[in-house]
Amino acid sequence: MKLTIGHLYPDLLNLYGDRGNIQCMMKRCEWRGIEAETIAYRLEDPIDFDKLDIVLLGGGSDREQMLVCSRLKEIRKDFKKFVETDGVVLAICGGYQLLGKFYETKDGRIDGLGLVDLYTVQKKGRLIRNIVIQSDLFERPIVGFENHGGRTYINKNKPLGKVIYGKGNDGRSGHEGVIYKNVIGTYLHGPVLPKNPDLCDYILKKALERKYGSVELLPLDDTQEHEANDYIVKRYEDKVQNIKEEILRRI
Numbered sequence: 001m002k003l004t005i006g007h008l009y010p011d012l013l014n015l016y017g018d019r020g021n022i023q024c025m026m027k028r029c030e031w032r033g034i035e036a037e038t039i040a041y042r043l044e045d046p047i048d049f050d051k052l053d054i055v056l057l058g059g060g061s062d063r064e065q066m067l068v069c070s071r072l073k074e075i076r077k078d079f080k081k082f083v084e085t086d087g088v089v090l091a092i093c094g095g096y097q098l099l100g101k102f103y104e105t106k107d108g109r110i111d112g113l114g115l116v117d118l119y120t121v122q123k124k125g126r127l128i129r130n131i132v133i134q135s136d137l138f139e140r141p142i143v144g145f146e147n148h149g150g151r152t153y154i155n156k157n158k159p160l161g162k163v164i165y166g167k168g169n170d171g172r173s174g175h176e177g178v179i180y181k182n183v184i185g186t187y188l189h190g191p192v193l194p195k196n197p198d199l200c201d202y203i204l205k206k207a208l209e210r211k212y213g214s215v216e217l218l219p220l221d222d223t224q225e226h227e228a229n230d231y232i233v234k235r236y237e238d239k240v241q242n243i244k245e246e247i248l249r250r251i
């Protein structure tokens with residue numbers, strides 16, 4: 001079995017270690033004896049989506065998003081076909097915003113790929129903090145770090161999870177990220193996959209199943225990853241508890 005990962009524009013979209021998501025996917029394949037290859041694309045490179053199993057779009061500043069936006073229009077048709085035929089996509093923060101119709105900033109509108117029915121509007125104040133969410137895909141919460149000025153509205157789509165601690169899509173809905181077919185959009189940097197191996201395996205499994213039919217992934221020893229995850233969850237659960245108690249004291 002072999003997986004090919006397309007990393008779109010890492011020279012422009014790669015905030016807070018988003019590239020680590022590629023390393024995590026490659027390593028978890030290697031540990032299981034699954035062949036894996038990554039192709040990194042620069043803006044001017046043609047992309048043959050038929051060759052790809054997973055596409056990663058990382059985060060970027062507004063300026064960098066503006067730079068990739070005109071190129072995205074040119075690859076939109078092929079990218080859409082990939083998504084509609086169950087191609088697997090992980091899009092982080094700026095990349096997540098670009099999956100949608102547009103990202104409205106104070107300096108103008110950045111057109112997105114329009115692959116998922118969502119849009120983003122920049123508002124005052126950045127949403128910056130560690131974040132913990134609960135997805136119904138996994139027992140263990142997903143942890144990460146968010147830093148965005150855009151607020152994302154996912155219309156009728158399913159969120160990746162509910163916010164336990166942090167801000168999420170728009171700081172109000174209590175939702176974080178989006179799932180559409182095999183596309184996952186999320187604000188979580190960190191990088192997100194090494195901190196959340198269950199999410200990484202979910203992505204690998206979806207990609208392998210699209211190509212080879214039903215697949216069982218060999219279990220790996222994730223003791224340390226799970227301990228790190230538990231530690232963060234506990235730290236923020238305690239914080240949430242303290243905030244609740246503080247509010248109750250004030251009433």
Ligand code: GLN
Nearest residue numbers: 059060062093094149150
């Ligand atoms: N520039 C976008 C925002 O500020 C995305 C930032 C990011 O990828 N961290 O909302």
